[in-house]
Amino acid sequence: MAEMLQILAPDGTLVGESPVDDRVLSELYEAMVTARSYDHKATALQRQGRLATYAPYEGQEAAQIGAVAMLETRDWLVASYRDAAAMQRCGYPWTQLLLTRTGDERGGQPPDGVNVLPPSITVGAHMIHAVGIAWAQRLNETGAVAMTMFGDGATSEGDFHEAMNFAAVYQTPTIFVCQNNGWAISMPRRKQTASETIAQKADAYGMPGEYVDGNDVLAMYDAAKRAVDRGRHGEGPTLIEAVTHRIKGHTTADDADRYRSPDDTAEWVEREPLGRVRRYLESKGQWSPEWQQEVEASASEAIERALADAESLEPFSAEEIFDAMYAEVTPPLAIQQRQATEAGST
Amino acid sequence: MTELNMAQALNAALDRALADDRVVLLGEDVAQTGGVFRISDGLLAKHGADRVIDTPVSESGIVGAAYGMAIAGLRPIAELQFMGFSYPALDQVISHVARIRNRSRHQFTAPLVIRMPYGAGIGAAEHHSESTEALYAHIPGLKVVVPSTPGDAYGLLLAAVDDPDPVIFLEPIRLYRAARGEVPEEPFTVPIGTAAVEKAGSDVTIIAYGAMMLEARATAAKLAESGVDAELVDLRTLVPFDRDTVLGSVTKTGRAVVVHEAARTAGFGAEIATQIYEEGFYSLLAPVERVTGWDTVVPLRRAEQHYVPSVNRVMAAVRRVMEA
Numbered sequence: 001m002a003e004m005l006q007i008l009a010p011d012g013t014l015v016g017e018s019p020v021d022d023r024v025l026s027e028l029y030e031a032m033v034t035a036r037s038y039d040h041k042a043t044a045l046q047r048q049g050r051l052a053t054y055a056p057y058e059g060q061e062a063a064q065i066g067a068v069a070m071l072e073t074r075d076w077l078v079a080s081y082r083d084a085a086a087m088q089r090c091g092y093p094w095t096q097l098l099l100t101r102t103g104d105e106r107g108g109q110p111p112d113g114v115n116v117l118p119p120s121i122t123v124g125a126h127m128i129h130a131v132g133i134a135w136a137q138r139l140n141e142t143g144a145v146a147m148t149m150f151g152d153g154a155t156s157e158g159d160f161h162e163a164m165n166f167a168a169v170y171q172t173p174t175i176f177v178c179q180n181n182g183w184a185i186s187m188p189r190r191k192q193t194a195s196e197t198i199a200q201k202a203d204a205y206g207m208p209g210e211y212v213d214g215n216d217v218l219a220m221y222d223a224a225k226r227a228v229d230r231g232r233h234g235e236g237p238t239l240i241e242a243v244t245h246r247i248k249g250h251t252t253a254d255d256a257d258r259y260r261s262p263d264d265t266a267e268w269v270e271r272e273p274l275g276r277v278r279r280y281l282e283s284k285g286q287w288s289p290e291w292q293q294e295v296e297a298s299a300s301e302a303i304e305r306a307l308a309d310a311e312s313l314e315p316f317s318a319e320e321i322f323d324a325m326y327a328e329v330t331p332p333l334a335i336q337q338r339q340a341t342e343a344g345s346t
Numbered sequence: 347m348t349e350l351n352m353a354q355a356l357n358a359a360l361d362r363a364l365a366d367d368r369v370v371l372l373g374e375d376v377a378q379t380g381g382v383f384r385i386s387d388g389l390l391a392k393h394g395a396d397r398v399i400d401t402p403v404s405e406s407g408i409v410g411a412a413y414g415m416a417i418a419g420l421r422p423i424a425e426l427q428f429m430g431f432s433y434p435a436l437d438q439v440i441s442h443v444a445r446i447r448n449r450s451r452h453q454f455t456a457p458l459v460i461r462m463p464y465g466a467g468i469g470a471a472e473h474h475s476e477s478t479e480a481l482y483a484h485i486p487g488l489k490v491v492v493p494s495t496p497g498d499a500y501g502l503l504l505a506a507v508d509d510p511d512p513v514i515f516l517e518p519i520r521l522y523r524a525a526r527g528e529v530p531e532e533p534f535t536v537p538i539g540t541a542a543v544e545k546a547g548s549d550v551t552i553i554a555y556g557a558m559m560l561e562a563r564a565t566a567a568k569l570a571e572s573g574v575d576a577e578l579v580d581l582r583t584l585v586p587f588d589r590d591t592v593l594g595s596v597t598k599t600g601r602a603v604v605v606h607e608a609a610r611t612a613g614f615g616a617e618i619a620t621q622i623y624e625e626g627f628y629s630l631l632a633p634v635e636r637v638t639g640w641d642t643v644v645p646l647r648r649a650e651q652h653y654v655p656s657v658n659r660v661m662a663a664v665r666r667v668m669e670a
Contacts, residue, residue, distance in 0.1 A: 078414075105448060106451055109451040117446075117454060125437055128413075129414040132411035133414040135411060136420045140418075140419070162404045166402065326489075326510075326511045327510035331589070331590075332586050332589065
């Protein structure tokens with residue numbers, strides 16, 4: 001088996017050289033706690049009927065927060081529907097993330113200057129978008145990079161091949177972050193691909209592949225930092241396989257007990273990403289239950305505010321659903337817009 | 347004015363478009379060889395390999411990458427080698443290119459042009475004679491353009507590059523060299539969404555687009571010999587559909603024949619005919635006739651002539667509406 005990059009072991013001991021000091025690690029931990037608060041809150045809101053189907057990422061916080069830690073405002077993130085933690089960390093507001101989940105297109109509209117695309121719902125089609133965006137950065141010599149996030153299932157899509165191939169051929173500054181969370185709905189990773197690792201697929205395309213403990217925020221940070229540096233310095237793309245686990249179901253509409261045993265997840269709960277950082281910080285006297293509660297309370301409050309903002313928006317009128325199909329409503333569409341307005345919605 | 351064929355006019359338009367350094371041209375074999383139809387001949391030497399880009403054989407990759415480039419501020423022109431090879435990219439077109447503006451409420455947009463040669467009439471191999479424009483016309487968020495003259499090809503292509511929304515730009519293979527015409531030397535655009543009344547007439551309206559304008563014109567000339575004055579409408583843009591020009595003509599003549607080489611069922615002609623019925627029914631003197639390709643695969647070279655609408659078939663349809 002390929003050797004997996006790990007810096008902070010599940011028991012909270014450093015087994016490699018940390019790329020950051022304890023202050024930065026505390027910040028990463030805080031971001032992961034905040035992300036988990038959002039994940040739990042969104043799941044609860046779905047159960048209350050206030051959000052539509054939600055795709056939880058519990059257990060994948062390190063893979064997401066670690067990967068994007070080195071991204072700057074000028075960089076781009078093109079992520080999937082399970083990557084709210086990474087998106088929010090890159091400036092995509094909770095309000096918009098929640099709006100999407102309430103079933104409102106305005107969730108796809110982050111503020112100006114936030115280079116984060118609304119999440120791709122189709123599996124795998126979006127990786128090539130990050131290649132095109134990165135290609136434009138190369139042509140315009142901006143020094144910016146584009147990161148894309150996807151799951152193990154997405155690597156079976158033809159578009160994964162096309163994206164990896166283009167990125168390597170044109171040496172675009174693209175960072176491919178595969179969160180191998182073990183499951184694509186009901187399909188386990190071992191049935192998804194016969195490759196020993198997903199990271200090794202990079203070899204075939206002629207780009208570096210990193211096989212990383214995706215539950216170790218320091219390892220993710222370290223691998224992503226190297227990939228981002230390569231991209232910025234004209235050294236092309238990188239594939240990072242973050243080995244992690246989907247602790248919950250595929251979505252709130254899924255019942256994972258139909259296809260996997262609780263044992264499958266039990267060992268991963270031991271290895272989940274927050275506990276190890278807490279243990280480490282505690283050993284350094286940098287963690288207290290009071291601080292933890294403070295972080296959670298502050299996250300909860302921010303999410304409540306975001307939800308109130310999201311729910312305060314009036315749903316679109318019939319007229320408004322036509323407004324963003326084109327830069328300007330075309331004459332044939334204007335006719336339908338009038339018809340829809342006259343018809344009303346009942 | 348210079349006389350150019352459509353291939354030369356498209357080449358001139360691409361050259362002009364590339365004067366804007368946000369514009370890049372990418373596709374299979376477009377750079378070194380100038381494309382299989384030589385539409386981009388000479389552009390690599392003039393604009394360089396960063397702007398005129400040979401890509402791997404990867405239609406979804408071409409469109410997906412062009413989409414990313416467009417989001418990041420470039421103005422990509424993607425060439426798909428034949429319409430029949432465009433289907434691997436359909437998911438990119440339908441799921442992303444056509445939707446990002448709505449998905450992000452104008453925050454992110456994909457102003458790209460996807461060019462593809464289409465249509466029968468040159469006896470090509472299977473998949474090389476497709477006319478499946480209705481697939482694209484059906485997708486909200488796209489514009490679909492089909493020129494039939496060198497001047498329109500030039501002006502519509504520049505308009506497509508300028509357009510803030512994605513444009514599917516269909517190039518009639520049969521007309522690349524067969525269509526010749528005067529093209530002004532100064533850059534100009536032809537507005538997307540406007541049909542052209544190419545020839546005024548009073549008895550019947552023939553509505554066509556792309557290569558079928560050849561049959562439409564030949565039919566009109568033949569009809570003139572027998573004293574029937576046909577009006578010719580070249581649609582030029584399928585989406586957004588220029589209802590006013592079509593209805594204006596049909597309410598004047600009272601008769602309409604719609605011609606396309608695409609298969610009949612759910613072809614764009616059904617949309618045109620329905621628009622006429624919905625808004626112009628009481629002006630009609632006869633039912634609308636459609637002359638189309640059949641609901642068959644486009645036959646290969648030796649039987650292709652049975653498929654593509656001929657002047658005789660259009661003439662017969664005109665006679666039927668004249669006698670009704």
